[in-house]
Amino acid sequence: MIARWLSINMLTVLLILLWSWYQGYDSNEILAGKVLAQAAFILFLINLNMYFIFLLIRKSKIRKVKITLAKISKRMMKYHVAIAVTASLLIIVHAVIMITALFEDLWKAKTASGMITWIILAVLLFSGLLRRRKSTGMRRKFHYMMAFVFFAFVFLHIFV
Incomplete structure (x- = not known):
């Protein structure tokens, strides 16, 4: 995996x-x-790979794998x-x-998608700041949801 x-x-x-x-x-x-x-x-x-490391820690049934991944994630x-x-x-x-x-060429699709992606990045960073101040389940979910939205828009920006 x-x-x-x-x-x-x-x-x-x-x-x-x-x-x-x-x-x-x-x-x-x-x-x-x-x-x-x-x-x-x-x-x-x-x-972004931090999310998948934590997912593997939760889903793995092998204790040794969980311990190894927990040590990696801590670092x-x-x-x-x-x-x-x-x-x-x-x-x-x-x-x-x-x-x-x-x-x-500021009004082309590439530039517009870059500006939208930059705004999403700002929301992602702000959600990370809020999460760092006080970590709640809702803030954690919003932060990683924004990370995936950001990555989707990055791909859109790259391939437009």
Whole structure:
């Protein structure tokens, strides 16, 4: 199960890299923006995997697997906020670079989907902040639901 999930992660990253390579770039500025966005995607994917680690802990019937995954998740959760902040900063730099490079094309579908995705990211980060202050079941569910909504819009933004 874990090997399958890691394979899906690697295939997703590979698919995005190949799509980016296929689309090409007009300038070095756009290339830099794409590279920053790809780095941010990988960081967000690492954070999203926390949900699946916790899911495997709950669903696994093998005690040794549960203990191993709990140790991994304990180490990973220490860096969850730092990874999210770093990825968010990379996204902001990506947005600034792309807006300056493609200023005349601001009203295209790619840019509009990016703006919507950025708004969803802001809601996701705010839900994480609320969850960090006081963790309730509703805040936890809303935070991970927003994470999946954000990822869906990221894919929409990438492949538009």
